Amino acid sequence: MEQKTKIEDIYSFYREKKEVHSLILQKLKRIIHNIGTVRLILIAGMFVTLWLCRDNGLPFLIAIAAIFLLSFFILVVCHTKFHAKRTYEEGIVNLCENELKALDYNFSAFDGGNEQVDSRHSFSLDLDLFGDNSLFQSINRTVTQPGRDKLISRFKKPADNKDEIIQRQKAVQEISNMHDFRHDFYVNGKTTIKEYKDISSLFSDNEQNRENLSDSIFYKVMIWLVPAIWTILITGCALDFIGFGAIAIYFVVSILISNMPAKKIQKLYVSVNKMENILKTYSELMEHIEKGCFHSEILQVNRQKLINEETEFGAVKIPASSAIKKLSRYIGALDQRFSAMGVVVNFLYMRDTRQTMNVEQWKRRYAGKLNDWFEALGVFDAYCSYGTYAYNNPDYTYPVIADYYFEMKGKALGHPLIHRDKCVCNDICIPGSKYFTIVTGANMAGKSTYLRTIGVNFLFSCLGLPVFAKELTIYPAHLVTSLRTADSLISNESYFFAELKRLKMIIDRLNDGEKLFIVLDEILKGTNSVDKQKGSIALIKQLINKGTCGIIATHDLLLGTLADVFPENVQNKRFEADIKDNELSFTYQIRDGIAQNMNATFLMKKMGIFESEE
Numbered sequence: 001m002e003q004k005t006k007i008e009d010i011y012s013f014y015r016e017k018k019e020v021h022s023l024i025l026q027k028l029k030r031i032i033h034n035i036g037t038v039r040l041i042l043i044a045g046m047f048v049t050l051w052l053c054r055d056n057g058l059p060f061l062i063a064i065a066a067i068f069l070l071s072f073f074i075l076v077v078c079h080t081k082f083h084a085k086r087t088y089e090e091g092i093v094n095l096c097e098n099e100l101k102a103l104d105y106n107f108s109a110f111d112g113g114n115e116q117v118d119s120r121h122s123f124s125l126d127l128d129l130f131g132d133n134s135l136f137q138s139i140n141r142t143v144t145q146p147g148r149d150k151l152i153s154r155f156k157k158p159a160d161n162k163d164e165i166i167q168r169q170k171a172v173q174e175i176s177n178m179h180d181f182r183h184d185f186y187v188n189g190k191t192t193i194k195e196y197k198d199i200s201s202l203f204s205d206n207e208q209n210r211e212n213l214s215d216s217i218f219y220k221v222m223i224w225l226v227p228a229i230w231t232i233l234i235t236g237c238a239l240d241f242i243g244f245g246a247i248a249i250y251f252v253v254s255i256l257i258s259n260m261p262a263k264k265i266q267k268l269y270v271s272v273n274k275m276e277n278i279l280k281t282y283s284e285l286m287e288h289i290e291k292g293c294f295h296s297e298i299l300q301v302n303r304q305k306l307i308n309e310e311t312e313f314g315a316v317k318i319p320a321s322s323a324i325k326k327l328s329r330y331i332g333a334l335d336q337r338f339s340a341m342g343v344v345v346n347f348l349y350m351r352d353t354r355q356t357m358n359v360e361q362w363k364r365r366y367a368g369k370l371n372d373w374f375e376a377l378g379v380f381d382a383y384c385s386y387g388t389y390a391y392n393n394p395d396y397t398y399p400v401i402a403d404y405y406f407e408m409k410g411k412a413l414g415h416p417l418i419h420r421d422k423c424v425c426n427d428i429c430i431p432g433s434k435y436f437t438i439v440t441g442a443n444m445a446g447k448s449t450y451l452r453t454i455g456v457n458f459l460f461s462c463l464g465l466p467v468f469a470k471e472l473t474i475y476p477a478h479l480v481t482s483l484r485t486a487d488s489l490i491s492n493e494s495y496f497f498a499e500l501k502r503l504k505m506i507i508d509r510l511n512d513g514e515k516l517f518i519v520l521d522e523i524l525k526g527t528n529s530v531d532k533q534k535g536s537i538a539l540i541k542q543l544i545n546k547g548t549c550g551i552i553a554t555h556d557l558l559l560g561t562l563a564d565v566f567p568e569n570v571q572n573k574r575f576e577a578d579i580k581d582n583e584l585s586f587t588y589q590i591r592d593g594i595a596q597n598m599n600a601t602f603l604m605k606k607m608g609i610f611e612s613e614e
Contacts, residue, residue: 006394010392014096017092018096025093028082031082032079032083032086035075035082036079039076042071046065088187090191091186091188092183095186098110102392107133108132110137110140110141111140112136113148113152116130117131122479126482126519127459130152138389139151141182142382142385143189144378146374147378148378150378151381159462159476160462160476160477165462166401167297169398170298171464172464172465173296174295174299175299175384175387177391181384182388184288185380188284189285189381211264213265219353219357222353223353226257226347234247255347258347258350258352258353261352265334265356268360269334272359275328275331276335279325279327280325282374283325285377285380286321286324286376287321289302289303289376290306290319290320298379299379302379305372305375305376306319306320306321306373320373323366330355330362331359333351333355334355386464386465389465393416393468396416396466396467396468398466399457399467399469399471399473400472401461401475402473402474405433405477405515406430406515406517407430407432407475408430408474409428409430409431410427410457410470412425412427412471413453413454413472414469415449415453415468416467417456418449423468424446424587424589426450428472429571430550433515434547436540437570438562438570438572438573439553439575440556440594440595441574441575444586445575445586445588445595446575448553449588451483451553452483458474459479461474461476462474462476477517478509478515479516480509480518482503482506483519483521496524499523503523510548511546516549517549518543518548518549518552520550520552520553522553523535524536532556536559540552540559541566557594557595572594574592574596575588
């Protein structure tokens with residue numbers, strides 16, 4: 001019987017890996033230092049040797065200099081390779097350090113997607129999806145723009161299909177065990193891509209720019225004619241067949257010709273500027289995927305998108321990584337157009353025009369496939385994040401996905417952002433549609449945390465992730481929450497009106513036939529107690545009549561009487577504040593029934609806000 005991995009084993013894995021790669025890193029640093037020292041000695045030795053042998057003739061001195069310079073060049077190449085290895089080892093060490101912090105619930109090393117915080121989303125703000133110390137930050141290990149975008153979109157719009165979720169679970173389970181693949185993918189991407197950059201310009205259709213240089217017969221001729229004439233002129237001048245005046249005249253002509261398409265070249269340059277390194281890294285990550293071996297359907301399908309490429313003649317297969325690498329080289333050449341060497345090469349060889357035509361031809365051939373390639377890259381990037389999350393939480397469980405609306409049953413559910421050693425876990429049971437759990441309880445007793453725990457584990461189930469629970473079964477309905485409604489001074493919107501708008505959104509979606517799972521905290525908080533009671537009871541009755549389901553937390557004990565009116569559709573649960581020997585304590589354990597103890601008055605007395613009446 002296979003022994004189940006424990007959280008202590010995960011700590012040991014990262015610590016041991018960090019130690020191994022730290023030793024390799026120290027060795028590489030010594031090697032690089034020694035190479036640098038030898039290079040300095042070679043340069044000094046070359047000058048000393050040339051001085052001492054200055055009387056031995058020019059051929060001998062040239063040979064001596066060539067030997068020293070060749071040795072120096074070899075060391076430069078070695079230094080570059082060892083420096084790349086050092087960067088990789090530093091990346092692995094940093095990753096292990098950050099994962100160890102993450103195991104202790106410090107996710108600050110990772111991007112939280114702060115710009116995605118949105119109070120209008122169905123559940124994003126309520127469940128702390130984005131921002132510092134958010135769910136996204138705890139999971140996100142993406143290193144590419146497509147991967148980050150994919151992960152964000154999955155969080156904001158989780159799957160609602162059983163078969164799709166099961167396929168996601170299989171992909172997560174597979175990639176969670178591919179430690180080297182995930183770590184290489186992360187480090188190679190993280191150490192070379194310093195920031196996310198919009199690459200949407202690469203998807204633009206060439207039909208939007210019909211006057212491409214690559215369609216011009218004139219420029220097709222010029223890119224070969226201009227350098228050919230330069231070759232003839234320079235050769236003739238060297239052999240004294242042609243005078244220097246002819247070269248001077250052609251110099252002006254070639255500058256004029258090479259700058260004729262400057263506007264078109266600049267337009268393309270602006271759209272692809274600074275993409276060389278990003279695309280080079282994407283190419284390497286794609287190659288990493290192409291060489292992999294995967295068994296789950298999602299990973300196989302997306303790998304196939306990268307390797308199933310052919311030329312227009314169908315004769316040669318070329319993987320996406322090779323095509324992207326070509327584009328990276330073309331853009332790299334364009335990036336050098338304003339350098340001194342770039343200017344010289346341009347009027348001699350018309351390099352800017354040539355590279356622009358290369359990019360245009362590349363886009364004509366591949367632009368329609370870029371979307372699939374980046375989609376596949378993004379999927380793998382996102383699943384590497386999922387896999388790391390699954391591996392880092394070996395005590396979590398993959399939920400069972402129900403066939404019919406609605407079911408959510410689970411034991412010992414906890415919140416993944418609360419330390420596992422401190423988190424109090426609770427059960428959940430919503431056996432069908434037209435069913436609501438009413439949770440009553442005192443302040444600080446655990447109602448809101450419980451609602452978020454239910455919402456988060458429901459969301460993660462739909463993402464295909466393991467959940468913080470001993471066992472869980474869910475039906476993937478559309479999650480809607482109202483836990484943290486806020487007023488808006490900018491839109492002149494009161495707290496109460498904002499809440500009404502959210503409740504209306506829920507009713508409208510139900511009227512449109514959506515299958516929802518609703519999580520509400522303290523309905524109609526912005527009005528007086530009488531209106532609140534009437535409105536809350538009327539809303540719950542309407543929700544039941546519309547055949548939906550969910551959980552509602554409230555301080556209003558009167559809502560507990562709905563279980564008497566709808567015994568088949570409402571159950572009462574409670575979180576109690578236990579008062580014993582004039583001390584307040586919380587178990588944070590959910591219990592059956594309606595809450596008995598409220599603690600607001602007790603706490604105000606304890607804190608001296610008002611004195612008790614004698």
